[in-house]
Amino acid sequence: MIVVSKAIGEKWAAQQVCGECGGRLSLAWGGLYGRDSYVLICGNNRDHKGIARPFRLAPIDCPGFTLYDVNKNRRKELTQAIGEDKAKALAPFEQKLTLTNSQATFILRTVWPEAPDQAVVRGALICAQYGLNPLMKHLALAPFWNKKTQRYDYEPLLSIKATRIMASPQGHWSYLDDTPRVATEAEGMREFGEDYDASKYYYSITKLKDMASGREAHGFGLVGKGETIYGMDKGNTARNQANTRSERQALDRLYPNVQPVNVDVVDEKYVAEPKGHLGKVATQTEKTSVAANGAEGGEVVEGGATEVLDAEGSAETKKSLPAAAHKRTEAEINNITTLGDLFTACFLDWKFTKTQVLKELNVKSQTDISETPAACYRRLRAVTEG
Numbered sequence: 001m002i003v004v005s006k007a008i009g010e011k012w013a014a015q016q017v018c019g020e021c022g023g024r025l026s027l028a029w030g031g032l033y034g035r036d037s038y039v040l041i042c043g044n045n046r047d048h049k050g051i052a053r054p055f056r057l058a059p060i061d062c063p064g065f066t067l068y069d070v071n072k073n074r075r076k077e078l079t080q081a082i083g084e085d086k087a088k089a090l091a092p093f094e095q096k097l098t099l100t101n102s103q104a105t106f107i108l109r110t111v112w113p114e115a116p117d118q119a120v121v122r123g124a125l126i127c128a129q130y131g132l133n134p135l136m137k138h139l140a141l142a143p144f145w146n147k148k149t150q151r152y153d154y155e156p157l158l159s160i161k162a163t164r165i166m167a168s169p170q171g172h173w174s175y176l177d178d179t180p181r182v183a184t185e186a187e188g189m190r191e192f193g194e195d196y197d198a199s200k201y202y203y204s205i206t207k208l209k210d211m212a213s214g215r216e217a218h219g220f221g222l223v224g225k226g227e228t229i230y231g232m233d234k235g236n237t238a239r240n241q242a243n244t245r246s247e248r249q250a251l252d253r254l255y256p257n258v259q260p261v262n263v264d265v266v267d268e269k270y271v272a273e274p275k276g277h278l279g280k281v282a283t284q285t286e287k288t289s290v291a292a293n294g295a296e297g298g299e300v301v302e303g304g305a306t307e308v309l310d311a312e313g314s315a316e317t318k319k320s321l322p323a324a325a326h327k328r329t330e331a332e333i334n335n336i337t338t339l340g341d342l343f344t345a346c347f348l349d350w351k352f353t354k355t356q357v358l359k360e361l362n363v364k365s366q367t368d369i370s371e372t373p374a375a376c377y378r379r380l381r382a383v384t385e386g
């Protein structure tokens, strides 16, 4: 029996099961048991304590599932981001989970034409090896500003959805104790000892239980205070990122060796294809010709650099990548037509969060913005770049 408020009890009774036996929970007034409050009771044993939320793969996450409307929305989103020709060229690969290395390379180069070869090669290798598809938001190439070289570098980034898909053949798990959530100080101290420092990091915890074997595992996710988070421009928060990382570590501990190592993870809600230029990027001397490939569903020819893979599977490229400072051209600025474009551009160019953009524009909320998004961008550029 768990003592709860009415609101929490209703929510948990609908979403959670008993953390000990997986039985159904029902909400009751605790008067019968001498409690002056609501209680959640396991249908199998009223002495059971703890809650668990069973994980279920949604149909759209299942390999080979074709949900017409969902795909239609996904295609619309992709078309808006990368244009109709490219989206069409990628259509044959939309639902495929077994991409070859060259197919994955083709997709990554088409969606992220500005990413250096090294990031593309590494991303493609992960897709081919682990059965992931960038078009299903399993993996993205994330740009980050490299202060030293003064240009954008790219890193492959997994979505938490992909992590769940990779773990799901291993068993059925549940999330215990209303996790992922903020780790308590006691939980943090137990894991990290004297290294625990809540003034420097956000700490999140996820506790998982494999219901068949009864095995449990927990994972922690840390985000440095002040760390730049992928997807911040779309509303991702440090806490959500810490939660996501904790879930990934917990899954990795519950079902070891089914995920790629040294790749960060993000909530797929915030995964998006880039739209237009980022600004200062590494230039690529050879680009994949999109029109020539894939449209007839034939063999995909790989464009770009030659790959050299070493025995460990890490990748090197033969080409050196010259750094080129690229400022947004007037035409590119005119392409900033929505507030979403504006926030993305400001984030990518100057690491501005939405809040900072609004502050710099001297408005309280985005509905107060009266200028066009392109005009706002120009005004901010004048302020930030002098």
Ligand SMILES: [Zn+2]
Pocket: 018, 019, 020, 021, 022, 023, 042, 043, 044, 045, 048
């Ligand atoms: Zn029970």
